[in-house]
Amino acid sequence: MNKVVIFGVGLIGGSFARSLKKAGAVGSVVGMGRSAASLQRARELGIIDVIGVADAGGGGCTMAEALDGADLVLLAAPVAQTEAILAAMAPHLQPGTVVTDAGSTKSDVVASARRALGGKIAQFVPGHPIAGRETNGPEAAIDDLYVGKKVVLTALDENSAQDVERVAAAWRACDAIIHRLTPQEHDKVFAAVSHLPHLLAYALVDDIANKPHADLLFQYAASGFRDFTRIAGSSPEMWRDISLANQSALLTELDAYLAQLTGLRARLAAGDGAGLESVYANAQRARHQWITAIEAAEVPPSQDQAD
Amino acid sequence: MNKVVIFGVGLIGGSFARSLKKAGAVGSVVGMGRSAASLQRARELGIIDVIGVADAGGGGCTMAEALDGADLVLLAAPVAQTEAILAAMAPHLQPGTVVTDAGSTKSDVVASARRALGGKIAQFVPGHPIAGRETNGPEAAIDDLYVGKKVVLTALDENSAQDVERVAAAWRACDAIIHRLTPQEHDKVFAAVSHLPHLLAYALVDDIANKPHADLLFQYAASGFRDFTRIAGSSPEMWRDISLANQSALLTELDAYLAQLTGLRARLAAGDGAGLESVYANAQRARHQWITAIEAAEVPPSQDQAD
Numbered sequence: 335m336n337k338v339v340i341f342g343v344g345l346i347g348g349s350f351a352r353s354l355k356k357a358g359a360v361g362s363v364v365g366m367g368r369s370a371a372s373l374q375r376a377r378e379l380g381i382i383d384v385i386g387v388a389d390a391g392g393g394g395c396t397m398a399e400a401l402d403g404a405d406l407v408l409l410a411a412p413v414a415q416t417e418a419i420l421a422a423m424a425p426h427l428q429p430g431t432v433v434t435d436a437g438s439t440k441s442d443v444v445a446s447a448r449r450a451l452g453g454k455i456a457q458f459v460p461g462h463p464i465a466g467r468e469t470n471g472p473e474a475a476i477d478d479l480y481v482g483k484k485v486v487l488t489a490l491d492e493n494s495a496q497d498v499e500r501v502a503a504a505w506r507a508c509d510a511i512i513h514r515l516t517p518q519e520h521d522k523v524f525a526a527v528s529h530l531p532h533l534l535a536y537a538l539v540d541d542i543a544n545k546p547h548a549d550l551l552f553q554y555a556a557s558g559f560r561d562f563t564r565i566a567g568s569s570p571e572m573w574r575d576i577s578l579a580n581q582s583a584l585l586t587e588l589d590a591y592l593a594q595l596t597g598l599r600a601r602l603a604a605g606d607g608a609g610l611e612s613v614y615a616n617a618q619r620a621r622h623q624w625i626t627a628i629e630a631a632e633v634p635p636s637q638d639q640a641d
Numbered sequence: 642m643n644k645v646v647i648f649g650v651g652l653i654g655g656s657f658a659r660s661l662k663k664a665g666a667v668g669s670v671v672g673m674g675r676s677a678a679s680l681q682r683a684r685e686l687g688i689i690d691v692i693g694v695a696d697a698g699g700g701g702c703t704m705a706e707a708l709d710g711a712d713l714v715l716l717a718a719p720v721a722q723t724e725a726i727l728a729a730m731a732p733h734l735q736p737g738t739v740v741t742d743a744g745s746t747k748s749d750v751v752a753s754a755r756r757a758l759g760g761k762i763a764q765f766v767p768g769h770p771i772a773g774r775e776t777n778g779p780e781a782a783i784d785d786l787y788v789g790k791k792v793v794l795t796a797l798d799e800n801s802a803q804d805v806e807r808v809a810a811a812w813r814a815c816d817a818i819i820h821r822l823t824p825q826e827h828d829k830v831f832a833a834v835s836h837l838p839h840l841l842a843y844a845l846v847d848d849i850a851n852k853p854h855a856d857l858l859f860q861y862a863a864s865g866f867r868d869f870t871r872i873a874g875s876s877p878e879m880w881r882d883i884s885l886a887n888q889s890a891l892l893t894e895l896d897a898y899l900a901q902l903t904g905l906r907a908r909l910a911a912g913d914g915a916g917l918e919s920v921y922a923n924a925q926r927a928r929h930q931w932i933t934a935i936e937a938a939e940v941p942p943s944q945d946q947a948d
Contacts, residue, residue: 555835556834573921617870617873
């Protein structure tokens with residue numbers, strides 16, 4: 335690709351840029367964002383080559399200039415900005431440009447994109463790289479963040495096979511492994527294995543922190559608690575947005591979990607040791623199988639699982 | 642101490658023996674247990690010096706011989722065996738011997754000890770070393786498991802100060818840090834920060850494993866899920882026993898958590914972003930403060946926090 339435009343040059347967007355450059359898969363990278371300081375830092379670090387329009391007085395090239403002749407655009411800004419960015423892009427989006435994103439939810443992003451892009455929706459190929467997000471900013475960007483990681487593409491009926499392939503090829507150049515789901519499948523899956531656990535971890539820490547003897551409790555929390563609650567160290571704003579964006583699927587998973595807990599409570603209250611043990615043992619077995627499968631499936635980079 | 646007797650020579654009991662030996666704090670260690678093979682392995686590994694009575698045909702010294710002249714006895718067998726072991730010990734327990742344990746719950750252990758030891762209850766000083774338990778057997782025993790770790794002693798009104806000090810000194814020789822709570826305080830604290838998280842992690846994995854599309858879900862579970870559910874890899878039998886042993890405090894914590902989740906569900910269903918964010922942000926802040934405090938409090942070994 336000659337030209338890639340990235341909105342948001344933090345961990346996700348910056349690592350995409352670094353990985354493409356390392357692979358020799360891109361000529362020039364234009365960085366766009368709201369923070370002139372972050373963009374300047376990203377250029378100093380060699381993550382981007384050109385600074386796009388930062389704000390009214392920030393200088394840099396305009397949206398039209400940034401998009402002129404672009405092969406690929408990645409949206410890696412906070413998901414709440416997606417619709418506004420796409421709406422600002424729409425008038426300047428040329429037929430040869432493909433747009434993708436890195437949002438953790440997909441149905442809402444697709445709805446935003448349809449509103450913002452209208453007749454140009456076919457140029458938008460939604461995506462979600464499954465990579466850690468507990469650090470941020472240009473300094474956090476690394477050139478191997480995506481090695482061996484999954485990237486889920488949730489292609490639309492309107493997308494052409496060539497446009498989807500352009501996005502897949504870019505991620506493959508980062509040594510990521512391409513998976514495909516529909517936006518709805520994606521959101522159901524991640525409600526269960528990611529969004530619900532985040533909500534549960536936040537809920538537990540808040541519950542404990544609000545007790546009168548919270549200090550005593552935290553004093554005895556050990557490594558199991560630390561791991562269980564690690565995801566409660568994530569950005570509250572980001573997870574508020576994800577929770578609301580995936581509200582319906584998350585409510586479904588939360589209700590299933592509440593029913594599960596209510597059942598376990600009944601077994602505990604009844605002193606039903608066999609009943610508790612069957613749940614614990616099934617969970618232990620399933621987790622062991624999962625870990626074993628993960629370890630067996632750790633394929634070398636640049637192999638492609640589903641494409 | 643000249644002579645220490647340990648029931649259960651796996652990770653907890655075996656590491657206690659190794660640590661005391663490393664510190665030069667013990668003359669001879671007698672290992673007791675149900676598995677003759679484990680005891681022989683423990684002696685081969687230099688963890689114990691003498692094998693106690695293993696079973697009817699297993700040979701080794703008798704209970705009376707094992708306890709004769711013992712300074713300290715540690716119960717590190719599964720908690721469900723506590724009462725039977727104490728009952729078998731009671732007739733042979735000499736006035737100069739102090740008995741302690743390593744169980745994860747304390748109120749139930751104290752009740753068992755009162756039944757089993759009767760008039761000798763003053764010789765039993767309950768304890769709980771806060772150290773990992775995901776490996777087991779004599780091979781897992783190491784001589785630095787307790788370095789810098791907390792050991793909670795839940796002394797009884799009947800205990801003499803000297804007897805409590807003998808147990809504390811033994812753990813200090815392992816470079817552990819002594820804390821003190823009542824048995825009831827202990828069980829409430831660990832219900833909140835350990836037992837409830839285990840139940841929640843088991844519940845989530847079981848919930849997902851029982852869904853028709855479990856394979857698809859596990860395929861996309863990533864590092865956050867892995868950490869959140871690590872404690873669901875623990876022994877189902879052990880956690881069944883802990884759940885039942887601490888039933889009352891665990892029910893209290895589970896009910897508080899169910900109320901918390903029900904409140905979060907209402908905020909999510911109402912699209913109350915500010916309400917969700919306030920819970921998430923409070924949790925993130927509390928966890929950050931906790932981690933910061935842990936890191937600041939990492940005292941060098943052999944300093945004693947509460948004694």
